Amino acid sequence: MTTGTSKLLFATTNKGKLRELRELVGDSVEVVSLGDLPPIPEPEEDGDTFEANAVKKALEYARATGLPALADDSGLCVDALDGQPGVLSARYAPGDDKARYQKLLSALTGVPDAKRTASFRCALALAWPDGRTHVEEGRCEGRIGHAPSGTHGFGYDPIFMFPDSGRTMAELTPEEKSAVSHRGAAFRKMKPRLLMLTTGT
């Protein structure tokens, strides 16, 4: 822990994201999560882009708490489905992560490997209670497999094949995933801003 002047709110309801962001930030910034605070209504994610939704979430949580807030909007864009599920990844099917990746596998039945290309995208937004915002984005290219495999990660990780490794994202260790993931890429660009929080800049 540093002698920071400011705490940072990780503004997400997603336990998988929270775990990954905690690992990425390490002990460089003092972190608060939504579970540490009285309930706050969830922002409506009605933007057309990851960036718009990330900014909206970060701003609403920063204003509600008076803390600088880091929000993540992310999802999986599948080329054979014209970029779906995209910003609607969390709402692609009712139920749990498994229901959603099973629906995606069904939608790609009969699609050959060469046409199963996809990318994970992540927009990370940092917002201050006074309305300032800063956004960084990250992307990770891969391919949708034919069956789930692996137990790490969350969401669509069990069906997202990471190129050249022959493994799904869910077969990578948390450290390996962060080194190649959309969230890791966005985070590394954002990190200098987060470190400024500790100096009150």
Ligand SMILES: O=c1[nH]c(=O)c2ncn([C@@H]3O[C@H](COP(=O)(O)OP(=O)(O)OP(=O)(O)O)[C@@H](O)[C@H]3O)c2[nH]1
């Ligand atoms: O396999 C995955 N590996 C990842 O690394 C990853 N990152 C995001 N996603 C999926 O994309 C949607 C995000 O939706 P989302 O950004 O609205 O988040 P969310 O609603 O879960 O929480 P919140 O942060 O909005 O509170 C959800 O379906 C996630 O499962 C991932 N899937």
Ligand SMILES: [Mg+2]
């Ligand atoms: Mg959401």
